[in-house]
Amino acid sequence: MSKAYVFTRHGGPEVEAFVEQAPPEPGPGQLLVAVRAAGVNPVDWKLRAGKRRPGSPPATFPEVLGSEIAGVVEGVGAGVEGFAAGDAVFGNPVTGGYAEHTLLPVSIAAHKPEGLTFAEAAALPVAVATAYDGVRQLDLPAGATLLITGVGGGVGVAAAQLARHFGIRVVGTASAGKKEFVESLGAVHVPPGPDLAERVRAAAPGGRVDAIFDLVGGDDVVAVAPLLTDRTKLITAAAKETIAELGGVPVARARTSEVLDAVARLADDGVLRPQVSATYPLDRADEALRAVESGHTRGKIVIEVSV
Structure with a gap:
């Protein structure tokens, strides 16, 4: 049997539970992966709460939490090429990530670079991609x-x-307690709060902002949107319901193995390093998710699964 952390219906933390289940069987184009690490993301608790993307299939309960993993291939389905048992891989699972075993489609899987730990690789498929x-x-x-x-979270980092690698100057909003961390990324720190747009303008080189990458939504993105004359340069991963009213668009996610290969190379080359700020064992998955759900984490939270 294989241990997993699931939600049994839509709701709050009270619907979460540990279960024992048979390891899934890999179908065509799928890998059976023994999970070594699973990234924890806001989308995890949002899915538990019933906030699914339009067009997504309905939940089948119990549903395993987690949308990014790294681990070791234990089996391959029909038609799989380029992967074999024993390979270290990472990607977006179709049967959840907070588990000892999961299924990974080869279309959104990549080989883990030797220079990255499993915890670092597990931070790539959602946040870094x-x-x-x-x-x-x-x-x-x-x-x-x-x-x-929201520069202090996994995506923002x-x-x-x-x-910065591409020569772009960065101004980032984050709580006052993250000032030193934000500046270590080469970004100018601005705390959220009243008169945010004016304070961002004062902090930006030349008083100008050319684009906004929004990761918090709410009042903050509404406040700073007027800084842009070209609203096509306003994108969000957090305010998809209201972004059209501001003239912006959601981040266009590719969700391909080619993107995963690209970010793996960048991470392996040292261009970016996933900032894993805390790890939790699988039997404390609830604590890991509560940390992310609080909205005050720095960098990335990862669940590590014992071999």
């Missing part, structure tokens, strides 16, 4: 200024590292 897709979508020239709201 979202940052990569967003920075590419904005397509800013070197010397431009990018504002990242990666977006700041990637932007």
Whole structure:
């Protein structure tokens, strides 16, 4: 049997539970993976709460939490090429990540670089890949200024590292307690709060912001949107319901193995390093998810699964 952390219906933390279940069987184009690490993301608790993307299939309860993993291949389905038992891999599972075993489609899987730990690799498929897709979508020239709201989280950290690599100047909003951390990323720190747009303008080089990568939504993105004359340079991974009213668009996620290979190379080359700030064993998955659900984490939270 295989241990997993699930939600049994839509709701709050009270619907979460540990279960023992048979390891899934890999179908065509799938890998059976023994999970070594699983990234924890806001989307995990949002799915538990019933906030699914339009067009997504309905939940089948119990549903295993988690949308990004790294681990070791234990079996392959029909038609799989390029992967074999024993390979270290990472990607987006179709049967949840907070588990000892999961299924990984080869279309959103990649080989783990030797230079990355399993915990670091588990932070790539959602947080880092979202940052990569967003920075590419904005397509800013070197010397431009990018504002990242919520720069201290997993996506924001990666977006700041990637932007700096491409010669883009970064201003980031984050709580006062994250000031030193944000500045270590090469970004100018601005705390959220009243008169946010004015304070961002004062902090930005030349008083100008060329694009906004929003990761918090709410009042903050509404406040800073007027800083842009070109609202096509306003993208969000957090305010998808209201972004159209502001003239912006959601981050266009690619969700392909090619993107995973690209971010793996960047991580292996040292261009970006997933900032794993805390790890939890699988039997404390509830604590890991509560930490992310609080909205006050720094960097990335990862669940590590014992071999």
